[in-house]
Amino acid sequence: MARESMEHVSEHVPEHVGVLIVGAGLSGIGAACHLRRECPDRSVAILESRDAIGGTWDLFRYPGVRSDSDMYTLGYSFRPWNQAKAIADGPAIREYVRETAREFRVDELVRYGHQVTGAEWSTSDHRWTVHATGPTGDTTLTCDFLFVCAGYYRYDQGYTPDLPGIDQFTGPVVHPQHWPEDLDYAGKRVVVVGSGATAVTLVPAMAGTAAHVTMLQRSPSYVLSLPALDPLAQKLRGRIPDRYLYPLLRWKNVLGAQLLFQLSRRAPKLMKSLLRKGAMGLLPQGYDVDTHFAPSYDPWDQRMCFVPDGDLFKAVSDGRASIVTDTIAGFTADGVTTASGQHLPADIVITATGLNLLPVGGMRLTVDGDEVALGNTLAYKGMMLSGVPNFALTIGYTNASWTLKSDLVARYVCRLLNHMAAQRYDIATPRPPAGTEATVPLVDLRSGYVLRSIDKLPKQGPAAPWRLYQNYPRDVVLMRYGPVDDDMRFDRAPATVLSGQGT
Structure with missing residues (x-):
């Protein structure tokens, strides 16, 4: 016993x-x-x-x-x-x-x-x-x-705000956190609701296959283009051992990020001006940068969005994508209506509305x-x-x-x-x-x-x-x-x- x-x-x-x-x-x-x-x-x-x-x-x-x-x-x-x-x-x-x-x-x-x-x-x-x-x-x-x-x-759950009249829309409504493997957007009209890191990633990625992608944002984010390939890494790789190259690149990027952050905190007006000029240089002449890429808050009050090789700006510039800054008034069977009276045609709506x-x-x-x-x-x-x-x-x-x-x-x-x-x-x-x-x-x-x-x-x-x-x-x-x-x-x-x- x-x-x-x-x-x-x-x-x-x-x-x-x-x-x-x-x-x-x-x-x-x-x-x-x-x-x-x-x-x-x-x-x-x-x-x-x-x-x-x-x-x-x-x-x-x-x-x-x-x-x-x-x-x-x-x-x-x-x-x-x-x-x-x-x-x-x-x-x-x-x-x-x-x-x-x-x-x-x-x-x-x-x-x-x-x-x-x-x-x-x-x-x-x-x-x-x-x-x-x-x-x-x-x-x-x-x-x-x-x-x-x-x-x-x-x-297990992303954030989706109250979207008035969303039940009127007859197409798929997808949150990026739960992306369906079988979603076919080739040749489709897509509206991406949101302006954060997920939205600025989705828009250029889908624009190459979709008929057109519209990013509908209530308010803009700061967007900065960075090279997809690090220029210094490309120049030095193979010339110095990796055990020296990696710490060098790591600290170079750490200090660069700190400089960007400290400049944003200490001289927000200057940083706003630099970001605005950067966007203007990558968009068509006369594009309304102040409406679509100039937030009301200071840089780094919210997380900044980085886009590799300016892919978002390129998609907007060549007409494959567009940005609308407005609020949602409602939905129709085939699109989104905004507070200003626009109707944005859509076959698919993506709610990149946060976490x-x-x-x-x-x-x-x-x-x-x-x-x-x-x-x-x-x-x-x-x-x-x-x-x-x-x-x-x-x-x-x-x-x-x-x-x-x-x-x-x-x-x-x-x-x-x-x-x-x-x-x-x-x-x-x-x-x-x-x-x-x-x-x-x-x-x-x-x-x-x-x-x-x-x-x-x-x-x-x-x-x-x-x-x-x-x-x-x-x-x-x-x-x-x-x-x-x-x-x-x-x-x-x-x-x-x-x-x-x-x-």
């Missing part, structure tokens, strides 16, 4: 891992690779809600899907991007992530079809208990450190039985949460490549774990000094998808390490070479608890 009782109990003891990563996209795979390299003694598992590696780059399959940052900064610091295109297409990025996972053997760590629903921290047990819905039902694991790399977008935010993958976090209200927490170095032990999340830059920040976060987590191991600490909890007050949301943009969920996002404090400055060189100093114990409380587990735990 005693043996049967012990076997029965063991069947219900959750599997324990050292670090549990949520998400097998660009960030999650990168984090696992860093842990393999820098914390080889830590056991690692990755829970992925979908059935493939790649995250966003596996989900988004709409025409022309590509990076909105150059690949020398969107690629991993430890695995150089060596293809010719600096602005790469979605399939190439997806394969790059998968190749990286195979090379570092972290593909073996991924458990597919596991949607994490909640995680509970217990101080008495000094561990997280994580609940997920898996292919065979509910699953529970425990871990010493929980690392959420699920981004902040909701994967929904879903911080930490939508999971419910609790600490010792108390639910964590993300909107009431302060972000520590843009990656941990005040009062939440042994927990990190990855949120990339808004003004530069996502991976620049995710690499820093992963390396910092490794530094923290190694520091804890060296000092025999079991718990690390960020604790803001008394009087530290929230100032702005963690994602400091005025984009609609941010404003719609502003109360759900962690906040930032007035100064480092509770302030994210959107400055990669500064963050390199802070996160790679700065202290790991600033505003951090460390604790050790009692010996009685430690005796029953592994790594």
Whole structure:
């Protein structure tokens, strides 16, 4: 009976891992690779809600899907991007992530079809208990450190505003996040509703096949043309070793992006003028740039749109595409009517109207039985949460490549774990000094998808390490070479608890 009782109990003891990563996209795979390299003694598992590696780059399959940052900064610091295109297409990025996972053997760590629903921290047990819905039902694991790399977008549902009279339209209405594989738009009239990165990607990509593509925008975005092939990379590739070329290109593009951002912040009128002149130079003489490419807000109040080799401007210039800046009044069976009285004929309507935010993958976090209200927490170095032990999340830059920040976060987590191991600490909890007050949301943009969920996002404090400055060189100093114990409380587990735990 005693043996049967012990076997029965063991069947219900959750599997324990050292670090549990949520998400097998660009960030999650990168984090696992860093842990393999820098914390080889830590056991690692990755829970992925979908059935493939790649995250966003596996989900988004709409025409022309590509990076909105150059690949020398969107690629991993430890695995150089060596293809010719600096602005790469979605399939190439997806394969790059998968190749990286195979090379570092972290593909073996991924458990597919596991949607994490909640995680509970217990101080008495000094561990997280994580609940997920898996292919065979509910699953529970425990871990010493929980690392959420699920981004902040909701994967199962894009944002679609109220479109008056949309039921009158008889053609397909498609959100890019859920692109049908069998959608045939050859020779069709297409209206793309939206003005963000997805819209400016779709319009030129579809214009080569569709009869005509109209981008209908309520208000314009700033659009800047970048070369699809990096001129310096083209000149130097083959002349200097890749181990020198890749860091050179990476830092050249980092500093260029920082210059663009700082100029936008410090001299917005000058940047507006430069962007306006750039658009005018790529559009037909007399084109109404001020209506269609001059937003009312300052550059980088919302994320800027980059187009490779000016493809959007080319599609508009040669008449394959057009831009209408107006609001939707309604729909007819074969098109869209605008507030100014225009009728835009359409066989297909694409709602490139944005995304929904879903911080930490939508999971419910609790600490010792108390639910964590993300909107009431302060972000520590843009990656941990005040009062939440042994927990990190990855949120990339808004003004530069996502991976620049995710690499820093992963390396910092490794530094923290190694520091804890060296000092025999079991718990690390960020604790803001008394009087530290929230100032702005963690994602400091005025984009609609941010404003719609502003109360759900962690906040930032007035100064480092509770302030994210959107400055990669500064963050390199802070996160790679700065202290790991600033505003951090460390604790050790009692010996009685430690005796029953592994790594």
